[in-house]
Amino acid sequence: MARLRVAFLGPAASFSHQAAAEAFGKTSAELQPCVSFAEAFAAVQQQTADYAVIPCENSTNGSVVQTLDLLADRNGLYNDVKVCSEYYLTVHHCLLVHKGSFPSGWAGYDGSITKLYTHPQAWGQCDTFLSRYFKGVERQDVSSTSKAAEIVSKETAERGAAIASRFAAEHHGVDVLQENIEDRADNTTRFLILRNVLAERTAQLAVEQAATNFAASHKTLISFTINHSSPGALADALLIFKAHGLNLTSINTRPSLKRAWQYIFFVECARTPTDENKDAVSKVLTGLRNVTESCRDLGTWEDQSSPSRG
Numbered sequence: 001m002a003r004l005r006v007a008f009l010g011p012a013a014s015f016s017h018q019a020a021a022e023a024f025g026k027t028s029a030e031l032q033p034c035v036s037f038a039e040a041f042a043a044v045q046q047q048t049a050d051y052a053v054i055p056c057e058n059s060t061n062g063s064v065v066q067t068l069d070l071l072a073d074r075n076g077l078y079n080d081v082k083v084c085s086e087y088y089l090t091v092h093h094c095l096l097v098h099k100g101s102f103p104s105g106w107a108g109y110d111g112s113i114t115k116l117y118t119h120p121q122a123w124g125q126c127d128t129f130l131s132r133y134f135k136g137v138e139r140q141d142v143s144s145t146s147k148a149a150e151i152v153s154k155e156t157a158e159r160g161a162a163i164a165s166r167f168a169a170e171h172h173g174v175d176v177l178q179e180n181i182e183d184r185a186d187n188t189t190r191f192l193i194l195r196n197v198l199a200e201r202t203a204q205l206a207v208e209q210a211a212t213n214f215a216a217s218h219k220t221l222i223s224f225t226i227n228h229s230s231p232g233a234l235a236d237a238l239l240i241f242k243a244h245g246l247n248l249t250s251i252n253t254r255p256s257l258k259r260a261w262q263y264i265f266f267v268e269c270a271r272t273p274t275d276e277n278k279d280a281v282s283k284v285l286t287g288l289r290n291v292t293e294s295c296r297d298l299g300t301w302e303d304q305s306s307p308s309r310g
């Protein structure tokens with residue numbers, strides 16, 4: 001069989017790269033950097049990639065809204081893309097500067113950094129450090145943390161700094177001015193692994209699932225829209241999950257973009273698989289189709305969080 005192709009948000013040395021390398025480490029997959037999450041979704045839809053590894057939420061900073069918007073798929077661009085697994089990556093951020101620009105290191109830092117670069121998700125993960133040392137310093141969102149490191153590596157005149165990983169520092173040849181600048185030592189990002197449901201070669205999951213010594217529950221992600229003027233429409237939809245024994249674990253919303261203040265709901269639910277509940281997801285979907293305006297099954301996969309993560 002030809003090598004598996006795995007799309008991720010590049011350039012090389014992003015956290016997404018790290019997650020893809022770890023999740024597919026044993027498969028000698030070809031890792032394909034993409035300039036955006038949208039490009040990675042498109043690669044799976046068009047089957048130029050077999051899988052994509054996409055961040056969906058962070059334990060400190062919450063949901064990755066760009067990913068929810070792509071899953072919302074308002075224009076029907078990614079009809080065949082579904083979640084088939086997940087991967088948890090502990091995320092440690094560093095403050096990176098152009099090589100040799102601060103020879104006395106953090107201890108001798110003189111407050112001269114004038115601009116910070118990182119992926120929008122990273123700001124909220126390093127809030128305490130940034131408010132303490134970089135209050136009022138200009139922040140520029142860039143496409144990924146590794147892109148931020150690359151920018152700083154090429155900088156000549158400016159005094160910029162990037163927030164990215166130690167791996168990115170080594171890859172782009174920049175200095176680590178300070179490490180572990182994240183607010184919480186347990187800062188973790190959950191990545192979704194996507195596949196195209198029409199692709200036969202990924203019907204059998206290639207990713208290494210964590211060796212679990214507990215009965216792993218199965219997670220399911222479903223999106224739906226409801227009639228906002230009908231009292232109880234959301235309650236009716238949620239009761240269907242309860243009726244079929246699916247435990248709701250998270251609810252997210254994004255604007256429908258059809259009418260202001262109307263939403264697409266994303267519901268994640270879990271069940272410990274048994275013979276009795278093996279059809280629960282399809283029953284829930286049938287039930288939802290009766291009480292929602294639209295609804296979409298975004299996939300079912302094995303829970304990869306360890307019991308200690310709760």
Ligand SMILES: O=C(O)C(=O)C[C@]1(C(=O)O)C=C[C@@H](O)C=C1
Binds near residue numbers: 014016017122145
């Ligand atoms: O910018 C990167 O390195 C990414 O892979 C993206 C991303 C994210 O969007 O959550 C991944 C993990 C970290 O939470 C920060 C950024």
